Amino acid sequence: MAWEIVVGIETHAQLLTHSKIFSGASTAFGAEPNTQACAVDIALPGVLPVLNAQAVELAVRLGIAVGGKISRKSIFARKNYFYPDLPKGYQISQYEIPVVQGGSLKIVLPEGEKTIRLTRAHLEEDAGKSLHEDFQGMTGIDLNRAGTPLLEIVTEPDMRGAKEAVAYARALHSLVRWIGICDGNMQEGSFRCDANVSVRKVGSNELGTRCEIKNLNSFLFMEQAIVFEASRQIEVLESGGKIQQETRLFDTEIGETRAMRSKEDAQDYRYFPDPDLLPLVISEKEINRIGSELPEGPESVRKRFVDEYHFSMEMAFVLTLDRVRAEHFDAFWKQLLELTANVDPIARVQAANFAMMEIGAAMGRLGIAVEEILPDRLAVLIARVLDNTISHRIAKEVFSAMLAGEGAPDEIIEKRGLKQISDSGAIGKIVDEVLAANAKQVEDYRSGKEKAFNSLVGQVMKRSQGKANPAQVNEILRRKLKAT
């Protein structure tokens, strides 16, 4: 009997504000412990929270980007529990009425796009950090992170398995950076995912008992943790056991999940509206303003790349993982269209694919920021490939020279004399020289060894310093081999 894995994801995205959600302390990462924990953050007696306008703005941005409903009035509640990294003994969070309700996100899978429904996104404050290194047998508490604004984004249990969960997490990760609400730094904990995992028999409509897995601070760990947890649950169920609803921690060392001891007590958070804060009211006008300032989203850009530019879904997906890159490529493409209006569209897309690879390689290998590659120069370079001024191979050389700051592509081609040789007389002359110098290969070719032909082509290209038009070389070489 087959099992189906059901996953829902809760993501805590730290919002890109300068100051905390309810205080004027800095949110910068990496400061000395407790130097960014002000009176409000450490919950001195008598202090009170005041809401950060930018945190609200960023939450609304996400709400609009996912097509959710922005609550015109939302409420902050207190979630009461004791923990040393929670100074007030309660976390201020939105409970009954969150700032964003509903919405969805499309993920790209090998078999196509899939829509993941969002339940809600709500504003809350982050807790501090417990440092478990030994301090005289005690735990150390750093409250610098306490009060950092978080947007908790919760999905419906719409993902089937680890791959879909990771695809969702990546899509959300890309979106939050795209709209500038979160830096997405998973190592620093700016983007943290918890997975609610359950299993059920294929065909069943009921959800199984779920376990929440915490501490998934990379996409790889998320995949490993879900795979492990699902097989653990299946094992329990197949041996006649029952799943205990619980919070589990993913141990990255051994690749397994285990129940969290600190969450053992059945919790009773005693939520109630925080009397220190009033309802958060967001006007239609504000929502419209924020919406009008939002950039085109990745889903829309992806759709445009596929529908209008005829890129493959895979190529469109890769290009839209990052907004800067997508905008850069879009600018490049628009320029290229102008330069190569009469070119075969298929050839153009192929050339674009080449450009995408080269950009990716330059970014990966040389650590070059995409902004450093001027889109109009890149367009000229690719146009030169399409109009047969240079070959792909020469294009790579020119591209490297561009990155090294040698100037515009035409300048480099000119200066370095890289123009493709399309003069049949000139090519014929090189071919004659090669044939004369390689009697052995000529002999082999004629005795039926096709490989020898490739070797001869290579010789010609080499002698022409790569500038000979490869198609012409082929044609002239065959003709001459046949003739002599």
Place this chain on the structure above:
Amino acid sequence: MLNSTVTELSDALAARKISSVELTRLFLDRIKGLNGRLNAFITVDEERSLAQARVADERRSGGRAGRLTGIPVAHKDIFCTRGIRTTCGSKMLATFKSPYDAHVIERFNAAGAVLLGKTNMDEFAMGSSNETSHFGPVRNPWDLDRVPGGSSGGSAAAVAARMAPAATGTDTGGSIRQPAALSGVSGLKPTYGVVSRYGMIAFASSLDQGGPLAKSAADLALLMNAMAGFDARDSTSLERPAEDYTRSLNDSLQGLRIGLPKEYFADGVDADVLARVSEAVRWFEGHGAKTVAITLPNTGLAVPVYYVIAPAEASSNLSRFDGVRYGHRAKEYTDLNDMYRRTRAEGFGAEVKRRILIGTYVLSHGYYDAYYLQAQKVRRLIAKDFTEAFARCDLIMGPTSPSTAFALGAKTDDPVQMYLNDIFTIPAPLAGLPGLSIPCGFDAKGLPVGLQIMGNYFAEAKMLGAAHRYQQATDWHLRAPKEAQL
């Protein structure tokens, strides 16, 4: 001088009849002489007070003095004060030194007032008799075997015993008005949101409001001019234009409609209290006011509503006292939870723990709707009673407390009896309305009786005006306890 009002002292300072240093020393000496018996102050720092007085005198020489410059003011130990400890009447904070000043303290500092000391109070303002203080009970200056009322009992007793010309207090369910009544002084609880709660240690956030205690209504108005005002650090602070609370002190009473709620003149109120309050009401009638019979039908539900909402909010507000970042921490414990449990069991007194437990219970799973949500709905019914009443009258008058000061220990074994004593002061804060209490005579035992005046939202100036007219014609507010019995 000790018997002078703030208004008179302010005039004396302005006329250079006395310096702030002299005045401050006068009151410090008075405190030194009486505090051993009355226990009205938890902390006094003479050097600090005198230094502030010197600054005030310099400011006056520089021609920059305001009405309160150089006036010594005692502050309830619930207001955080930088450089002098803030205990909130609790062992939990017995050595706590706040690194910042409450907004109210900043305001008094800006006005050039002198901080005379920190007054005793019920622990975390939870109490109506000042018997729950970790620092021992405050005694009523009119009868040392009786309570001064609470929770601002230290402030009320200090003003009554002439240890301070004025003091601050906070009122959640009557904690300014009830001790004012029981100790024979004047006290005002403003409309919710008028005085910033920043730096005022929270008991029940949706009810807490700071306010002044002094001898006269005119003094309360002067003090309100300093205390009130918008503060961006308190989200519930109201953004309103600054008010002069003295502006209506001399308004005529002609045509003033005084509502008399039948629930406030019912069985269960001491006969002497009813008699004195009725006499005061008759005085108003005799000076142009009209009385209107009104009803506040949900008055009886106010105490139950309050004992759901206030403990619920308190249980959460007091979670921060966990022995981690400041305050008491148990010496011995086995693990983290044991540290929390022992720290809080040792650091909080019985009444505070009781309210935390009640609050935890009413918010817990399965009880929230039945208790907390239901209480919030009934709270609206109580507020609605007032809305309807104020359509028919300008002010509401009645007793502040159903009885005069009771004996120390008389109600400590029966919390519900203690709670019911606040029946007339609890409704106003539930509705967010202002209320004040002024002395209106004495019972047969010579204990002061308080007249409560409630007004509509932001009607403080009108309430103070009515009280001031009464105090111009009577001298109850100027009577002092006999020196011999102090």
Place this chain on the structure above:
Amino acid sequence: MFLTPAQLHRIALLARIAVSPEEARAVTDRLNQVLGLIDQLQAVDTRGIEPMSHPLDTQQAVQQRLRADAVTEPDLRAEIQALAPAVEQGLYLVPKVIE
């Protein structure tokens, strides 16, 4: 509603207040006196009544004021940590937390 000693135990645990077995009976009795008082609310008909979570919501539209996103708080660690029962290397120390 009536509180049992078992419920008291659970509430005391939630509130992190140690109640010794000797005090449990007396505390339960006291709390039940108070619960008796507040149980009067159960009889009130509140159908159609909105809960009142802010005391001025009958008077004006109550709405959260927003603060500009600016860093205004200086580092006061030394002064703030002088208040703490146990500190080392700038960290607050608590009995070992096991996750």
